[in-house]
Amino acid sequence: MLTRLSGGTVYDPMNGVNGEQRDIYIRDGRIAPPPADPETAAVNLDLRGKVVMAGAIDPHTHIGGGKVNIARALLPEDHRPDPVPRTTITRSGVGHAAPSTQATGYRYAEMGYTACFEPAMLPANARQAHMEMADIPIIDKGAYVMLGSDDFLLRMLAAGKSQREINDYVAFTITAAQALAVKVVNPGGISAFKFNQRSLDLDEKHAHYGVTPRQILHTLARAVHELGVPHPLHVHGCNLGVPGNVETTLKTIAGVEGLPLHLTHIQFHSYGTEGDRKFSSGAARIAGAVNRNPNISVDVGQIMFGQTVTASGDSMAQYRNHAHAHPKKWVCMDIECDAGCGVVPFRYRHQKFVNALQWAIGLEIFLLVDDPWRVFLTTDHPNGAPFTSYPHLIRLLMDRSFRNECFATLHPDAQKMSTLGSLTREYSLYEIAIMTRAAPAKSLGLTDRGHLGAGAAADITVYTPHADRQRMFEKPDYVFKDGELVVKNGRITRVVDGATHTLRPAYDRGIEKSLREYFDRYMTMRLDNFRLSDAEIENDGRGRLIVHRGRAA
Amino acid sequence: MKPLTLTLKEPPSQRVELSALIPDRLSGMRRSAIAAIRLQCGNRKVKVGDLFSLSGGDASQLQLRGDLGKFDGIGAAMAAGVITVRGRVGHQLGAAMRGGRIMVHGDAGDWLGANMHGGRIEVRGCAGNQVGGGLPGDAHGMDGGTILIAGNAGMRVGDRMRRGIVVVKGDTGDYCGARMLAGTIVVFGNAGDFAGAGMRRGTVILIRKPERLPASFNYCGILKMQFLRILFHHLTREYPNLPELRGRGPLCDRYCGDLATGGKGELMILRASYPY
Secondary structure (H helix, E strand, O other): OEEEEEEEEEEEHHHOEEEEEEEEEEEOOEEEOOOOOHHHOOEEEEOOOOEEEEOEEEOOOOOOOHHHHHHHHHOHHHHOOOEEOOOOOOOOEEOOOOOOHHHHHHHHHHOOEEEEEEEEEOHHHHHHHHHHHHOOOOOEEEEEEEEOOOHHHHHHHHOOOOHHHHHHHHHHHHHHOOOOEEEEEOOOHHHHHHOOOOOOOOOOOOOOOOOOHHHHHHHHHHHHHHOOOOOOEEEEOOOOOOOOHHHHHHHHHHHOOOOOEEEOOHHHHOEEOOOOOOOEEOHHHHHHHHHHOOOEEEEOOOOOOEEEEEEEOOHHHHHHHHHHOOOOOOEEEEEOOOEEEEEEEEEEOOOOHHHHHHHHHHHHHHHHOOOHHHEEOOOOOOOOOOHHHHHHHHHHHHOHHHHHHHHHOOOHHHHHOOOHHHOOOOOOHHHHHHHHHHHHHHHHOOOOOOOOOOOOEOOEEEEOOOOOHHHHHHOOOEEEEOOEEEEEOOEEOOOOOOOEEEEOOOOOOOHHHHHHHHHHHHOOOOHHHHOOOHHHHHHHHOOOEEEEOOOOO | OOEEEEEEOOOOOOOEEOOOOOHHHHOOOOHHHHHOOEEEEOOEEEEHHHHEEEEOOEEEEEEEEOOEOOEEOOOOOOOOOEEEEEOOEOOOOOOOOOOOEEEEEOOOOOOOOOOOOOOEEEEOOOOOOOOOOOOOOOOOOOEEEEEEEOOOOOOOOOOOOOEEEEEEOOOOOOOOOOOOOOOEEEEOOOOOOOOOOOOOOOEEEEOOOOOOOOOOOEEEEEEEOOHHHHHHHHHHHHOOOOHHHOOOOOEEEEEEEOHHHOOOEEEEEEOOOOOO
């Protein structure tokens, strides 16, 4: 059956379409080339006056894995005031900062998102993460497997194993955990925390393994590059949230020696130590470095004011931050010697100097990075704010006077420390389409997502243009997922199951011999149970695997 | 204007969340608009008008009549006004309440005044478990206000409470004042076992000595606690139905504990005179 979406104003940066009136055709869940006779379409949806984009993609959102469940368990008060009643087609749920799985899927789809990626899946937790994500309806998902503080890798580095062996281990882990990319969180630091180190700077040695974060970053970035993983190494750097960490971040950029790197929630890594309060914005220096180094991409991790919960694998940073917990309770734990996990509820406040400046730093980075293909829109959900604040964030980026109004309500000292008021840039719809669709798809190697060219998956979002961009983006008119109409006027009309995106890099199976010995000796499960089978994800047809082919190495 | 009165037509078969009907929210609303408010009942929504017949118009003096044992969250989060209930009420009456008054001529369910911040609750009958407690996951229970129960109360009265006063004229279940952070509990009847278990600070005042006290409380002798005079003066002035407290104090046996959690709390057992 052919469906025609006629007359919409299309923003499709991947194909260079900038606000042109085009017809789009859908056949069998894919975007079809225009037929000879447009009248053959069985369904015609008149979209004159509407804005048409590909479905949005969130490349960094904590929606699955142990820590989200811990956040849920820790915060019943986050659930009580925010119930999601069931409807005839959707199931009930709860939660604002850490919503239940179903509510997550519905809310994302209702905002026009069709794919979301969990950035911190511990290998030992991969099964739990995938099962949780399997419960998230409508949207596609995928996960980045977390390495860098795992005992096996640190042992390999300490023993001076070759890059080839490490590549095999990385590839094995991606495959076994059914991941799409690799993330490193506070390289080596999570492990160092367990050896009583409370900070680990880029060139500081791990007390036990004698390895430095720089070494770990470089080795993993190289492994990811050489294995042909499309998404660069996804880096949550050292010293998250520490004033002065801008130096570490700049050194990280320099230290990777031209290898592709994605620096995630960069806002939390862009702090200087100037001013009376020894806390200042490093946004301009970071943005300058990003502009100069085409191998670097970032996502911002914008904070928004209000109650949220921070859930991170970085137990070192979370331990450091626990004094700021609001409400006053927190969790910090080790998980299978793989890494760790810290959950600290937070309330960001306008009138708190540090929070106000964090807000401004995030926006400064958005506005100072020139290339929208290398800066993605995230709040590091739920760490900076719940993902439901994206429409508000888009308005802040697109509407300078609104941004300045909000800026004027901040703590006065924070206003003095920020250049935000002088930044005149306003994002265009085309640039928003780049940073929320085309760029993440391209970065993740999702060749058939994030654009509207013939052959792409028919993940499409249709908005009514409105001067208030928040209103426009929080309630799309239509959302199509693989050609099915799933949202109409901001309400779910049909619930489908999204697919799981994974990657299978080639590797030498010889590595499994030493892994098997290691698992038998140290781990709580055997190697064969550690590995996730395809059937577990496919789950008798409820789930679907999309296996991506890596870039030719 | 006569008080707005809601009389239950027929008890529903499933539980109903009634927290939407608080004087702060209803004042200024027309009766027809109030009747159209939809309430959660089990997994359905029902209109106020379908459950209750409405009369009167002054929502600041809300009256509820009938067996409301299945109605939860009455007066939850209210900040002003008066709610009078003639009949039984369900769970979480006055939960997170900030101000105003609730009077219940009947029994109340569990979590009465849970997380309450201010205001007054008076129950003429008995109350369930966790009076003034914190809901699961909350860091603490009530942190302000006064709860007075004429009958008995269930287990864990004032669990993790942080401020405020709870007075129980009858008996309480076990673990009265368990895990208290601060605040005051007064019990006229029997306090059950393990009173004050895990309390960090705060005061539990008993008129009768319980049969057993937790082992982690130390006896600190007979003391004249002058603040008891002020407390009882305040309570008898505010609540004329507490004649039992008139002329009581300041002499008491004082036990300090729970030593397992710092030992800054106290159990006080009132006495009429020195034994010597």
